[in-house]
Amino acid sequence: MSTHVCVCNRVTEDEIVGWIQRGVVTIEGLGEYCDAGTGCSDCHDSLEELIEDFQTDEAASRPAPEAPVGSR
Numbered sequence: 372m373s374t375h376v377c378v379c380n381r382v383t384e385d386e387i388v389g390w391i392q393r394g395v396v397t398i399e400g401l402g403e404y405c406d407a408g409t410g411c412s413d414c415h416d417s418l419e420e421l422i423e424d425f426q427t428d429e430a431a432s433r434p435a436p437e438a439p440v441g442s443r
């Protein structure tokens with residue numbers, strides 16, 4: 372079971388970590404790809420922590436992946 376990091380948009384930690392590992396390493400980027408952090412902003416600190424914990428140098432130097440079609 373995965374907890375919701377972003378309660379506003381019901382985005383789970385697993386989902387967020389998945390995007391970070393695919394190279395989405397900014398809060399703005401996560402908002403774009405999975406809507407995390409686009410509501411009340413209370414989760415921004417948690418998002419930053421996850422980005423710090425899970426981003427890799429390789430991911431940071433890679434262009435962000437294409438937004439998935441129909442993922443919302």
Ligand code: FES
Pocket residue numbers: 376377378379380407408409410411412413414415
């Ligand atoms: S909890 Fe993420 S924007 Fe409100």
